Amino acid sequence: MSSKIAINARYQYRRVTGVERYALEISKRIQPTPRMIAPNRALGQIAGHLWEQFSLPFQLQKNEILWSPANTGAWIVRDQVVTIHDASIFDHPEWFRPAFAAWTRLSWKVLANRAKAIITVSEFSRERLKYHLKISNQKINVIPNGVGKPFEPQPTKTINKIKRKYDLNKPYFLFIGTHEPRKNLAKLIGAFGKLKTSTHLLAIAGDKGKVFADPVSHALSVTYAEFLGYIPDSDLPALYSGAGAVIVPSLYEGFGLITLEAMACGTPVIASNTTSFPETTGDAALLVDPNKVEEIKNAMLQIIENPTLVNSLRERGLQRAAQFSWDESAHKTQEIISDSRL
Structure with missing residues (x-):
């Protein structure tokens, strides 16, 4: 009897950021339609972990293989493929609340040992995860994110x-992301302040994260930035398209999906x-050194002063984004999941 795919859909109750978008886009493209296994309501961190470890495994059917797409998984399920998006929890544990970091490191080590395969989204993440989880190249597969x-x-x-x-009544630079330490928002705000421009705005979209250590609240009191809060999916394409540039000054990313979405919008x-x-x-x-405020500032200045460069970046960005497809990502993901039962 051929295996069917079931999906650990705990992520469905969370607001959509990069990991959730990945899970949603891949899940809806898998054929035949997989069975989604999710709690019957939104759960907090601890309750969610308990559901995943003590309820989810017993909802699986005999001929199903589980795909867990969002950095977590059920420890006792061996017929499982897990997507882990980056290794920041190992490389920079100081960015996270200690209890969350300790649990996640332990969980990933268990899953890396027990799951049939691991998927990640970049060669960078594969190398970091191989190092920390002590797994072979054969067990961890790189499938880049898509866009469309x-x-x-x-x-x-x-x-x-x-x-x-x-x-947004002036031309604007756009930052989109959870307000967490690795997003480097304080240096972006500092760089924009150094521009001393009255012709442009800095628009900052996103919420404060719930699992992170001290956020960047000290940087959020400036008067020359517009804080937009969480942006619903329906507004994102136009917000991207209207920006003079999207700025992603993160200290660490496993893929950087926002860069691809912005490029696909011609920004x-x-x-x-x-x-x-x-x-x-x-x-x-x-590309700029995220630790150097002056480099970030100078890049913004180039966008303001050099229309030829802006047009070139738009054209190259559209061409680059066209190389990534959620259809292709989903096809490769389904192959890995199906092959893991052979």
Whole structure:
């Protein structure tokens, strides 16, 4: 009897950020339609872990293999493939609450030993996870994230509507992400302050994370930034498309999906020159040292002053984004899951 795929859908109750978007996009493309196993309501961290370890395993049917797409999984389930998106919990435990970091490190070591296969989203993440989890190249598979509709250049009318909704009455640089230490928001705000510009805004979208150590609240009291809060998915393409540039100055990312979404919308990208960013963006972004405020500032200045560069980044970004597809990512993911039972 051939195996069927069941999906650990605990992620379904969370707001959509990079990991959740990955899980949603891949899940809806797997054929035949997999069985989604989720709690009957949103659960907190501890209750969610308890459900995953003591309820989820007993909901699996005999001929099913479990895919856990969002950095967690059931320890006792051996017929399982787990996606782990990056190794920041090992490389920078100080960015997380101690209890969360300790639990996650232990959980990943158990899952790496017991699961049939591990998927991650970049060569950078594979190398870091191999090092920390002591697993072979054969057990961990790289399948990059994808991008696609609705992330595409938006019409002017739609962009103007979004600008009015969020009171963006000047050209703006856009940051999107959870307000957590590795996103490096304080240095971005400092760099924008050094521009001393009255012609542009810095628009900051996203929520404070729940599992992270001391956030960047000390940087969030400035008057020259617009804090937009959490942006619903329906508004993101137009918000990207209307930006002068999207800035992703993270100290660490396993993939950097926001860079790809921005490029797909025809928006220039300024990103860090560290971790997975060179792998994801290729030659289609302005890369900067995220620890150097002056470099971040100078990149923004180039966007303001050099329209030829802006047009080149738009063209290269669209070409780069076209190389990534959720359909292809889903196809490769399904192959790994299916092959793991052979």
